[in-house]
Amino acid sequence: MCADQTETPDYKSTLNLPQTDFPMRAGLPKREPEWLERWEQIGIYDRLRDKAAAAPGSRAPFTLHDGPPYANGHLHIGHALNKTIKDMIVRSHQMMGFESRYIPGWDCHGLPIEWKIEEQYRKKGKNKDEVPINEFRAECRNFAAGWVDIQRDEFKRLGVTGNWAAPYLTMDFHAERVIAEEFMKFLMNGTLYQGSKPVMWSPIEKTALAEAEVEYHDKDSFTIWVKFKVATARGGAWDPLDGPRPDDADLSASNLKDLVGAHVVIWTTTPWTIPSNKAVVYGAGISYGLYEVTSTPEESWVNVGDRYLLADNLAADVMTRARLDEGMWTRVRDVTTGELAGLSLLHPLAGSEGSDGEWDTPRDFRAADFVTDTEGTGFVHCAPSHGMEEYELYRDLNMLQEVITYNVLDDGSFRPGLPFFGGKYILNRKGGEGDANKAVIDKLAEVGGLMARGKIKHSYPHSWRSKAPVIYRNTPQWFAAIDKTVGDGQDMHGTTIRQRALTEIDNVKWTPKSGRNRLHSMMEARPDWVLSRQRAWGVPLTCFTRKGLLPTEDDFLLRNAEVNARITAAFEAEGADAWYEDGAKERFLSGIVNPDDYDQVMDILDVWFDSGSTHAFTLRDRPDGTDDGIADVYMEGTDQHRGWFHSSLLQSVGTTGRAPYRQVVTHGFTLDEKGMKMSKSLGNTIVPEKIVQQYGADILRLWVAQTDYTADQRIGPEILKGVADSYRRLRNTMRYLLGALSHFKESDRIDPDQMPELERLVLHRTAELDVRVREGYAAFDFQGVFQALFNFCTLDLSAFYFDIRKDVLYCDGDSVERRAAHTVLDLLFHRLTTWLAPVLVFTMEEVWLERFPSEGSSVHLQDMPDTPQDWRNDALAEKWTRIRRARRVVTAALEIQRTAKVIGSSLEAAPTVYVADAETLAALRSVPFADICITSDITLTDADAPEDAFTLPETEGVSVTFGKAEGGKCERCWKILPDVGTHEHAGTCGRCDAALS
Template structure:
């Protein structure tokens, strides 16, 4: 019997004259190498799969099966893959491969996002490097350069994705710049024109002065940014009418109202100023109101003393939130002050303030108007003064305030991030420069405030601030005419099963139609959709699908017939795009051709903005799931799978777009994964030098190691990767590979005639079949739940613990030394075959290259592949929980024996476990009965073993976690068999010299 768990023994003899039985021992035989050589060999498998057209074969073989559609979220075609791409695509591949092998028709159409700022920006960089003016280039020529750039990167990324072992329809992917796709995107947009959800409005949007375009929330990143902060006085002036509310008198000198003086009179008489705080001094020229919260407690602060450098004035009186007085005094360097009695903000209605630039030298009376004090629930006491400076053209809350109270919108800031040239005092000054740096506008405003005596305090603050994800430059909120999809407007489109508005349909879909993995994804996207504003669809760029609509010349956007709504025109546009692509929109005379015979072209203007690229990718359900033969039969995907950032990106844009045009979400399931961090948990960046490039990992380890890292990770959280983690992954792979290699060697020349029915097998083999039945359920449930970490952990533990460290360890003796026809050896090989088929196939979705190598090493073929097979069915009667409970006792008792023998091996008492014949004391009668009915010496790999129910004597070896089992060591008696190495009394008493009875019988059967 062999005690070595990693390799078979070399048969030796203590007697030089003894017979040589080496050629009678059935050692494993396989050419499957221990070293994988994945970087060199994986391309061979890729070439083989391409030659066999594996993906096409799978589609043909799966005809008639229930489809499983994972819709690919399109990456941008503008650079080499990063580790996040690898994580995402491998997860998708594990999903589609496992679903296919579980009996579905798992189609996978990869795709690319080809329009938009990221690609356009690259072309502009090339122009800038050549000193070329983009605006001087013909629009169509520029767009064609963008198209060629994207096409080149599609080819590069396709090869990189395929190198990861990702299987799919790579020969015919979807591209948002394909003519059919552009036609459908335009058609989906025109549905918004027809159903009334599209409107043009002038409202503040996030604007990039560097890229000169509006940005969607999904195109914005938040980074730390150091901003100016100012505390500004707004003096109280007379109001339109007298107020009634009264408050009681407070300390002398502080203007608090009694029953003879209303609050407003007191504030005016004592020259009280309302104080606001802002981190955007450049918005002060656009101020049109100040907001307060009726529920906040306010009080008047009288300045009694200041420190050096303070701009506060002794004796002045400031109205602020009571809770913020201490912080304001500190910022303004106020040393001593008095506080009046607090009162609720609801007493402040109808009070008017003076604009801080009223009477500004050179201001041309631009700001000589009263500023109303208005109630707003958005005002908080978290920071600032309890009053919020309101510029309706430069913030969402400010804009909403403006709508409620009829505040005027301003148009002081141009596309380049500078004030309009004719703005008094500040005209032409940049807020942000074309390079994304701070312009002079903030400092100029701070100086003007100081000159007006309106600046109470100033400073700098570091805070989270929106930046363009492409240029990395800060953005501003800017009022511009844009096109929006109204998400709360009732739609009369006959698709109201889940609601009449886009928002209602989206929220109903989130709660009723979609399974979120992990479940927290539901809460995240629900809150985003619940609170989001209307969708800004327009971009002032060149590379994209245009907003295919016409507006009535010289008409206001709120005019009844402002938009041309004509299905006949829409049909012409769709057809033109399908034939010529979206570039045709920019050809001379296109408007005339589209309107000819239907409308007078002179009465209509052609919109030249392009669609938000998120509308492109949000429309993919229409031209992929709905239109393609390999799409989804009902146009609904089974799964969308992307990073958690896509709750505000593709998941949401697809949801809103589909709810607008088909009445519900385009998916039944959404799976999200976290981000990849370095080994220390830090975000990867080139500047830190901690990036992990997939191509480099593949070059060093192979794609299967990268895929194994994905499978071992908890993708629901952020994952870590780095050199040490990859080394650990490679070690796990090596251990698994050794198990597979042993299976191949032990099954050499396995013949169907050897097969044994389970009823004839020893209990140990039936226990292995039970474990396979358990795993069959675990693997299927795990793959269905997308729990790949759980699936791999179950398979890895089975391979390394149940097989290598237990069953293989015990049964090597039977495999090597039993006669070929012995029932035990045939049973072992029968079960090995069952293990091989399942373990290899179960691992195939995770390790496709290795699984193919293992499969073909056993069954060489020019046409077969492991990936053309489904998971094998496992007979239900293999499951035997009662038997498993008995073998749990065997394994627990065995641990005590093997631990006791390891002590003797360490102190050199024995060299191998076969030299031992321990006495095992088992007090538990149930366990004792079980052990009596198995060859426990065989299980413990000892030459002999004595079982006794007597309590363990003093000095016996014990394990704390296995109670009632003790071991007394003893040496085996007899001689060492020269064939199997067991030490037995009968060695030397048989026909064949130097062997035991079992080996003598085996030698006779072999004709020796």
Template sequence: MCADTTDTNTPDYKATLALPETNFPMRAGLPKREPDWLKRWQEIDVYGKLRAKAEGSDRQPFTLHDGPPYANGHLHIGHALNKTLKDFIVRSQQMMGRDARYVPGWDCHGLPIEWKIEEKYRAKGQDKDEVDVVDFRQECRKFAEGWIDIQREEFKRLGITGNWDDPYLTMDYHAERVIAEEFQKFLMSGVLYQGSKPVMWSPVEKTALAEAEVEYHDRQTDAIWVKFRVGGIAGSDALVDHMIAEVGEDAYQAEVQSLTTDCHDAYVVIWTTTPWTIPQNRAVCFNPEIKYGVYEILDTPDECWAVKEEKYILADDLAAATFQRARLEPHMVRRLRDAPPVLLECMTLAHPFEGAPEAGGEWNFTVPMLPGDHVTADAGTGFVHTAPSHGDDDYAIGVKHGLTMTYNIMDDSSFRPDLPFFGGLRVYDEKGKPGKANKAVIEKLVELHGLLARQRLTISDAHSWRSKAPVIRLNRPQWFAAIDRTVGDGHDTYGKTIRERALTSIDELVTWTPQTGRNRLYSMIEARPDWVLSRQRAWGVPLTCFTRKGVQPDEDGYLLQDEAVNARILEAFEAEGADAWYKHGAKERFLGNDYDPAEWEQVFDVLDVWFDSGSTHAFVLRDRADGSKDGIADLYLEGTDQHRGWFHSSMLQACGTLGRAPYRAVVTHGFTLDEKGNKMSKSVGNTVAPEDVTKQYGADILRLWVAQSDYTADLRIGAEILKGVADSYRRLRNTMRYLLGAVSHFTEDQRVATEDMPELEQYILHRVAELDRVVRDGYTKYDFQGVFQQVFNFCTIELSAFYFDVRKDALYCDGDTARRRAARTVMDVLFHRLTTWLAPILVFTMEEVWLERFPGDGSSIHLQDIPETPADWRNDALAQKWQMVRRARRAVTAALEVQRTDKVIGASLEAAPVVHVSDPAMLAELRSVAFDDVCITSNVTLTDAPAPDDAFRVTDVPEVAVVFAKATGEKCQRCWRILPDVGTHTHPATCARCDEALS
């Protein structure tokens, strides 16, 4: 007879259960606790121990070369994303058996720092140009040093590993020496030249800018339609041939005469959004593929700049819009005839300011009409005003046709003082606001009857990303690296020119993640002009070269190319830094006794900072002991904007000195946006600061956000998103807490061999083996989202909701059984796998988990490798069987959930369902396992009998139907199963299993 389970004399068996034991807290408290782990890692020197561990081993080096952040402000969320991704890679590569080195670095030279120091002078009413340049440079150096210290601590707070005690700095003396040396290679190999062509110029900062230093913003401007009078039409064979083809030999002469008459004193109309460039006009371009016409003005309204009986030549597709802008109704205009391209090429024009009183003949020259493929019929008039000093297309046309280069615009964007009408007027003032230049040019055009129409509109235009002020295209003497000139350095394996080497490297030597990165950089380098190396500033590495007085830049002997001079410069830079170039007597010191200083000019422009960072492969990868053996990085990783920045400049620089790309792989991440997908802006107030996230949630939550995101696209972050990340973290933390409790006091002598384990444990080991390959492949491919999602699903779906749930009874209630020992053996395996799989992502939490179990003084999860997986863990046949078992289980648990919802039962152990299985193979497999344990019921009846119509079914498991039945018997007061034998054993109110455990 069963014992009365309500008997108050029944013993309390809770103390006899093997309940989990752990002090691991459910609440993480990461913001307060993470700094302690950081301190501990520093004290035990985890990074140093890993390097020592690799010495003399067969570990293959892995070098992720750090793209240097700029040392001038607190970190933003983009910095956190970038460094966290790098940390995932370094840590995962290390734990997969590589010697993963990471040397963080900083970009220290350049305009932003110089600008800050200048602002300090301006605030005091001082002139920066009156300060000794070496003293000024020292102030810049101190400014950078201060921010490096701040940013270093901010990066470390995010859990980023690396050689923080010895980072690389572009302003270190050795780095400045190597940058100068890399420049000298350009000098000696023949790719360096001084030229005069349009560059991106900042009137506010008074320096040239690289494309990577420019961003595009909307600004308002005046668009104008300007009349260029036809000054003459010179006959040509092409025009004659065209007319013969049109009207025949008998009529062509009359037709040519008619055409020239109709076009005599007509006007070619151009359109531009830069009125200030009109004084620099030297040609007008047309496209032979566009159809043009001659239009006559029949009448004009009041207040109109068009003149009755004047004739205008325009692209037919743009004529109507032009006349509408000029306030001319359709009936006021008639089309006289075609203006064929062969005619246009015969024309010469007069500049709109030609013959202007008091102009002193400044614009009394012929303006040619020139064909150009860059002219389109998308907007404007079909004619493009050409100022060779102020645009790439204009410059190319100017070079091709020998047009005059103008120098009307000064460094501050003012017209040269002696330019008639406009001298001294600025395009932009010192704050980047529009000056008076545009207005003055427009007013002069109106005065001289040269304007047809004007319009105020908004355009997207280039701005300096530092000062946020507009930039202009301005011709200035600059130093260039010719990317299509043969490089005389002997590194011709991948091409003879910088462009050839770069394009070959992109396709043959570099792996791209995502692949779109290849296409972007390839198209940029394929179409890019020569590299502008020079900047007109003070804080940077100077262009260490000399030019001969009295010799033109395109003549032999202009540049001094002498290895002995170069060596003296490098020796000084190594000892004193680049300041040596600016010290008194530097010219005489470097030229030595071989050259007369009076015959040579010392160049004081500084190198583009992208040349600095592009050279880092030489003084980091090549020169450092913890660099790369062959000077090539395994990986560069930066944001997608660096296709025009660091990826680009590093490629060009290395192709000019190494003959190939300095990296084997490139990974690109997107930008950070707010939760609505908007760009972050301080003025809008939608920024998320890394410091704020770590204070509220902890750095691991920020790192987990990165891991859960698809970094190859733009990433969103905000309060709600972080709440979701924190919820995922809590679920994962609970899994690790359960594991810690399950393996408490587990010892090696309790370990069970795989072949001696129950099938369920063998199945879990199979899944571990499968997942281990997924994790390693994911980390190898830098697919962190895929790695985390797979591990997270394994923890929550396969472990917490299945395996842990099923084996909880055995772990708590079994005695020292083989089943319990096998389960704890698997739990130990899971502990080691999960902690190492997740350590690269959740660096603090996995350290906490590890130290909870292994609290030794020098212990750290980050000194471990991911354990190797035995081949015999893979068992595909067994996995197929247990996937079938789990499908059947899902049907049973769904049926029981209905009864629980209807309050028929409170727990699944109150049930003993009848399970009808129509598939004989499935039925056989279910009968071969303890299916009641799997379903966590007190009993299960398996049958092949046809199921009644009202049996419970789930759609995706058609082979199984469930008929609910309550368990019969009494409730075991130790394991809570309801079984007929409860109360018939030695220990009161227990089942046979629990009675045996108690015995």
């Protein structure tokens, strides 16, 4: 007998509504430090290592070797991007079943840190050179140690996991010992040599710089056109060093007499190199002419009757620079390169009063393959002490002894005895324009050596530390010869360092693949490695030279294993400071060789050699390193193709014959929202600390996961708002999971083959996604992984599966559908939390602990669950693709009615769906399509649809007409059904009545 409908009870308490304390608002900035503290307490990183140790051989090792940042300042957004990507790599591989190790490290030596101490000295009026060297080094060490501690805390705040208790530091005593040992291998295998060649030199910092220590900025430079007078015609005297005798040469002096007294014109943007000029070169394939001035303006450095040798393509431009209009000059005749080969030139300062004969020797004049006629004059002035191309030209000609000069001192000033210019500075002490260029230009004008002058803005190398321009300066340095046969020459990867490096590049996997070509081209073209720096804070070049011998003589370098062993033992116990202690030379040499016969080298190693050697003392020597001393992956910014990737490869192939890495991953640079480079002057910098304070580290990490890090990426307030919105949607998905699972009991679990089609579809998608996630993480494709997971959570789950199954989960009793849904939600929970944990380290921990709050519990101690591939059912997925397309038409049609306020809820509707395709209609009839569309009823028909039926253009053959549901509204599930009110429990439908019973 039915209950009185006027006494309908409140059924809300009978529903299985989601229950969770998981907040909708994350409060990440406040809560994240709590999880960091908890991880510290339970020792997450060590517990993962213990997990692997407890089952030897069960987990394949995977090691990411950390490229060391400099320990000298707070983190910038590039640091955050870099370390977050590394952390995602390490965590994802750990959760995929690897023993994934990460040892953070720091570069602690070198110019950046030394420069900071010098800045402090300058503020105090203190002279670095007056401080005992080991006292100065101690200050550098303390400075670095302080910043290591600061940066470590900042990295940990980003959620980065690793062996933070025992990082590697290049200034640790053992590290300094190994760096010295690795250098000694170059010493002993014959690739180390001392040479004098142009290197990039910082006059401000008084040291050679590596390419990776240089950045390019626009610079205004003086530019001058300088006249070299044709002094004599050499006639038939042909120098074999000039190459084959030109076929068109008629070198009799009489045929060249009209060229004597003319001027060859050169163009340069470095006037200060003119005093070091030793030659002029021309291009063998360039068309040249003899040009004569016929009239001049009032102010000019040229005279009527002057004759100039110029490349034809550039002659008009040069004349314009000299203020000569068209008609003020004429072309006299062709000049062949054969004729040029018969000339000799005078330096513009030759014979000038007070020059003391400094420039009186005729300049060398020959062809060179680096001369072009695209800019300048078609002739190039050569100062081989200040230009690499010129240096290599005369090196190959065995003429360096005749053309190398030492006119520029380490502070960028001219040597005191240089006529006219002694003591002049190329740069002032703050890195600005010195007085050398002006002095040279003024002197050239005075002696009639100048044809024109001007200024040019061009990209120019600057020290990345002092921001001051650098110069090319010839100076004695120590080099590793990369084209010399190493040791006995027996090596399957090549007999030279360059050959080995080029071979190994192709044995490495590159992400993106363009990284291979970038490094390969650099390695093909690079010169010998400059190992030495004229600084104090670093690992010294631990070698001795024999007094009285030249660098080219066999016994110039002391190669003695016993001496090497003494040095390395001292470094292990005392650090590299031992090299600088009083009596160090005697300590290391006495009893083995006579110390008085040798000089101790006091240069330090290029800091890139330090970082390039880190594989040896981190991967090879540590118990948490690797068995073969090779890392599975190196991951840094794309600039490290010329930096750490480059130096690590050179160092490793030079000592072991193979690369220190199996894979190399690179990321781009971080720009502002407009795509502009960040700079303090523009005020567009984004500081990680500020993002963490406002949003939390997980938002920053999610930004990293959403970007294509292999290219340059953008960040800014609007972008971060979008990231935060994506985060909220994911968080709501996880919150719903937690709430729904509050009613789950293990006894509810059922097997997939017992589940309705909808659950089996979700399992199919889960199995598909498991493959995508694992493949994506293995390929370091975090953007692809996140996008797949985000779409799954928002489209497949929140907007589809969760929406449909709310009714079953809330209202059903112990039905198969409800048990199946609970089982699927539990399976999803374990997968989503572990799939997302490498990205959202804090949030997934919060989600996990909400469900499993036991002491010591952590999602980061879990692996991604194995997902059975027999969940895959492509035929079922194809069927449900049809069903979901039809559902979209129904929901779109109902949304129009809801917007028009015809209905308030889809449960008030009972639409009719017209389906033209028989297979689609059969699919819809085989499932509870009304439940799938969240309507109280639905009619499916193959009849022709009315003309006014609703359709979607992208879904042909499905039309919908609206109809209201008939019957009463169930007070428990809110469906409108004819049977409501006919059951024992007042105001309920049959399903709800059964559940209440």
